[in-house]
Amino acid sequence: MTSVLRPTRFNPLGLILADMGPLRGLTEIKLTDASGRPTNLYLIMGPNGAGKTTVLEAIHLAYSLLDGRNCASFGQDDLDRGNGGVQFDALVALDDGSRSRLHLLSIVLGDPGLLKRWTPDELALVDAAKQIILHFARAPGIGAIGRTQGCDSEAIAFAEAILERADDPPRTLFESANGYPTVLYFPSDRGIRRPPEVDRSITRPKGLGYRAAHRFDIDGTSWESSLDNLFVWFAWLADGREDLCRELVNQLVFRNGKTLGAIDRQRLLVPVEVNGAAHRLDQLSSGERQFVQFVVRVASHMTGSTLVLIDETEQHLHVVMRRRLINLIRQWAKDYEGVSFVMTSHQTESMRLLAPKIEEPGLVKGGCLVKPRFAAPHV
Amino acid sequence: MSNVVSFDAFDSVQQIGAHQMGLPRIVLEGQDDVKFFENWFRDMAHTVVFVEASEIGAGGGCTSVPTAVVHSRQTDNIPAIGIVDRDTLFRKKSWSLLFTHDEDAFRAVHSDEVFTASLWEVEAYLLRPDLLPDWVAIRSHTLPAPAALCEGALQAAVEECEALLDAAPAFAAAHAHRVRAEEGWGANLSHAELGSQCAHWFAEAVGGQGGVVAAVTALVVTVRANAPADLAQKLVYYLRYVDTKRLLMRLNSRLGMKGNAHWALKTLMARDGYKPQELLAVVSAHADAYGP
Numbered sequence A: 001m002t003s004v005l006r007p008t009r010f011n012p013l014g015l016i017l018a019d020m021g022p023l024r025g026l027t028e029i030k031l032t033d034a035s036g037r038p039t040n041l042y043l044i045m046g047p048n049g050a051g052k053t054t055v056l057e058a059i060h061l062a063y064s065l066l067d068g069r070n071c072a073s074f075g076q077d078d079l080d081r082g083n084g085g086v087q088f089d090a091l092v093a094l095d096d097g098s099r100s101r102l103h104l105l106s107i108v109l110g111d112p113g114l115l116k117r118w119t120p121d122e123l124a125l126v127d128a129a130k131q132i133i134l135h136f137a138r139a140p141g142i143g144a145i146g147r148t149q150g151c152d153s154e155a156i157a158f159a160e161a162i163l164e165r166a167d168d169p170p171r172t173l174f175e176s177a178n179g180y181p182t183v184l185y186f187p188s189d190r191g192i193r194r195p196p197e198v199d200r201s202i203t204r205p206k207g208l209g210y211r212a213a214h215r216f217d218i219d220g221t222s223w224e225s226s227l228d229n230l231f232v233w234f235a236w237l238a239d240g241r242e243d244l245c246r247e248l249v250n251q252l253v254f255r256n257g258k259t260l261g262a263i264d265r266q267r268l269l270v271p272v273e274v275n276g277a278a279h280r281l282d283q284l285s286s287g288e289r290q291f292v293q294f295v296v297r298v299a300s301h302m303t304g305s306t307l308v309l310i311d312e313t314e315q316h317l318h319v320v321m322r323r324r325l326i327n328l329i330r331q332w333a334k335d336y337e338g339v340s341f342v343m344t345s346h347q348t349e350s351m352r353l354l355a356p357k358i359e360e361p362g363l364v365k366g367g368c369l370v371k372p373r374f375a376a377p378h379v
Numbered sequence B: 001m002s003n004v005v006s007f008d009a010f011d012s013v014q015q016i017g018a019h020q021m022g023l024p025r026i027v028l029e030g031q032d033d034v035k036f037f038e039n040w041f042r043d044m045a046h047t048v049v050f051v052e053a054s055e056i057g058a059g060g061g062c063t064s065v066p067t068a069v070v071h072s073r074q075t076d077n078i079p080a081i082g083i084v085d086r087d088t089l090f091r092k093k094s095w096s097l098l099f100t101h102d103e104d105a106f107r108a109v110h111s112d113e114v115f116t117a118s119l120w121e122v123e124a125y126l127l128r129p130d131l132l133p134d135w136v137a138i139r140s141h142t143l144p145a146p147a148a149l150c151e152g153a154l155q156a157a158v159e160e161c162e163a164l165l166d167a168a169p170a171f172a173a174a175h176a177h178r179v180r181a182e183e184g185w186g187a188n189l190s191h192a193e194l195g196s197q198c199a200h201w202f203a204e205a206v207g208g209q210g211g212v213v214a215a216v217t218a219l220v221v222t223v224r225a226n227a228p229a230d231l232a233q234k235l236v237y238y239l240r241y242v243d244t245k246r247l248l249m250r251l252n253s254r255l256g257m258k259g260n261a262h263w264a265l266k267t268l269m270a271r272d273g274y275k276p277q278e279l280l281a282v283v284s285a286h287a288d289a290y291g292p
Helices: A052-067 A120-125 A153-165 A227-237 A241-252 A286-301 A319-335 A348-354 B013-021 B031-040 B064-076 B103-107 B122-126 B129-139 B147-151 B153-176 B191-205 B210-225 B231-238 B244-255 B262-272 B277-290
Strands: A006-020 A023-030 A041-045 A085-095 A100-109 A131-138 A145-147 A181-186 A213-215 A272-274 A277-279 A305-310 A339-345 A365-370 B004-006 B025-028 B049-052 B080-084 B114-116
Touching: A006 A052, A006 A100, A006 A153, A006 A305, A006 A339, A023 A052, A023 A365, A023 B004, A041 A052, A041 A319, A041 A348, A052 A085, A052 A100, A052 A153, A052 A181, A052 A213, A052 A305, A052 A339, A085 A153, A100 A153, A131 A153, A181 A286, A227 A241, A227 A286, A241 A286, A286 A305, A286 A319, A319 A339, A319 A348, A339 A348, A348 A365, A348 B013, A365 B013, B013 B064, B025 B031, B025 B064, B025 B277, B031 B049, B031 B122, B031 B262, B031 B277, B064 B080, B064 B114, B080 B277, B122 B244, B122 B262, B129 B147, B129 B153, B129 B231, B129 B262, B147 B153, B153 B191, B153 B210, B153 B231, B153 B244
Parallel strands: A041 A339, A041 A365, A100 A131, A181 A213, A181 A305, A305 A339, B025 B049, B025 B080, B080 B114
Antiparallel strands: A006 A023, A006 A085, A085 A100, A131 A145, A272 A277, A365 B004
């Protein structure tokens, strides 16, 4: 039987891509600052089609492979054709029940295998005992994607701990005591739609339990995965999360007379009250829907080792809401140790608000330009 | 070049922003110039960006544009070219180049970094002869403006240029003597009064600059001798040599126009889709060379 090493801390350090999407050749993104500290705010900018989303998708894919032992395919063309490769590196604290050790975990995807071997000096810089490898590739003969023979035993023990914890429901909002890694990915096609009317009942929300990877695109395609059901579920549990979630939305998103009201227990929905009338969540504006989804999903699903990926961070948002969102991200990065954000943006103003060149307590900032047209001054 | 470049490779958020935008720069002297260029070349906004020199690590003054261009190219690594007004030569006291009628000789003032516009100031490109009647018609204090006033605007503009050419040696001498004539000085004086005031001024404040007066007077004679006979062509030709802001003030006064009337010319140009061809050539060449 495989032993289990429980992760108590998980800090992303970087990503290397080989021939992935528009990013041909080797592409390395260091999610650390100049002194090697893991960033908790990282901004990716660049022109359309440069490969910003490819970076986020690759990170999400690396986490999502932790949620199962096998899968039919990577779901990414370059990886599935055997040409592309990914190496996602993170500093992970693994606890065997008696002691905890820091390792440099490399989650490796695809046929090229390990893309970078960390040197002893590099490992020492991040206090890692050694580099351990968890390699996913297509198994010869079987055809499914799974762990290869080359995986280190500590890495397998870590992966087994993740599987063992699967579906464990969070007890609170902002559950930072749990150090298991999770990625909350908000792709650009996110938002809230009207859930089907026919399936409405008090149902345990799909995806609320622990997973290494969450993807929040369009909420509401099914009742179980809808935000309405999440609010209804929290109300049914009566543990305060429903009130707190509504309070978060009312404080952080609505400042224009709108209020997220108490659950409508007859119709099983959370009403948006405005000027004495009420409407559904999916009838909010595109920007508001996206902002509400972001606030509620991060609060509900985060662990103490959370990476939040946001593609096209400010899409659909008015300048005031854009600034509010960026400030919220900054605040959460400060408030919750172990939570970090990797965002893509086209907005220079957001970059200025994040102020990557200014040191601030509680924030470790970084960023990169993908395929800039002109050479950078200090390359 | 690598697919990604860390923010650590940049000195400032301004640099990061400029590289994120990825557009070559046209560096201009001031915010008004930026507004004019953005208005004329709005359809090129996706290929170049117009920037005031002071925004790129350069202070004010006539050297700010070349300094900013060098900074953009060498420090920021963003391709840039500057465009300055012809009056830069006035500030540099380069009288023979300022008042040359020889276009080949004038081309010598262009450098790899900076293109010097042939007209005195950016506002001079607004004074298209064919726009003057409409301009007077919509900006006159007296509405409807008398037809004779509108139709005589071109003649009036050329006459005001003549008056300012007569005064050019005085202004040059004053500048050489570090005496600054107030911006609106002489705007309400007749041609004759302007001449006598300038003579008085020479004696009172600008003594000892006889050499400049003589040199510029001789150059102005040559300018006049080479002026085209056609009135419209003559105005365009004179716009190289006369202080545009003074000309606009004198025209405002003579034609009874409302204040800051020249902004209406910008609107009229936009109505006609007109772009100054000389400046368009510079902007287009830079966009073609470095734009996306």
